[in-house]
Amino acid sequence: MKPLNQHRELSQDFRMYLPHAEGWLAHVKTGWDKQYCYAKNPDEDFFHLIVNGEFYLQHGDEKYCLNCAMRQGILTTERLNWQTRQNRPH
Ligand SMILES: [Zn+2]
Numbered sequence: 001m002k003p004l005n006q007h008r009e010l011s012q013d014f015r016m017y018l019p020h021a022e023g024w025l026a027h028v029k030t031g032w033d034k035q036y037c038y039a040k041n042p043d044e045d046f047f048h049l050i051v052n053g054e055f056y057l058q059h060g061d062e063k064y065c066l067n068c069a070m071r072q073g074i075l076t077t078e079r080l081n082w083q084t085r086q087n088r089p090h
Pocket residue numbers: 037038039040041048064065066067068069
């Protein structure tokens with residue numbers, strides 16, 4: 001394991017946000033039992049696997065890989081999403 005104080009240059013901002021976080025959980029898939037993303041990739045007619053070590057989100061029984069969550073607007077990379085949201089609290 002790399003020491004925590006060893007720095008790398010980042011080519012992008014990897015932080016992601018759930019604008020509507022209520023009810024969502026973030027997990028890391030552990031083990032090799034088959035677990036499928038609730039959404040499908042574009043041009044695929046099957047549910048793809050979430051693999052060992054992969055980050056994923058869960059809402060009730062629905063599990064989403066981060067790509068599908070991003071594609072469906074569940075996740076955003078916009079840090080100030082709460083400022084641009086239309087239904088922001090007053
Ligand atoms: Zn997916």
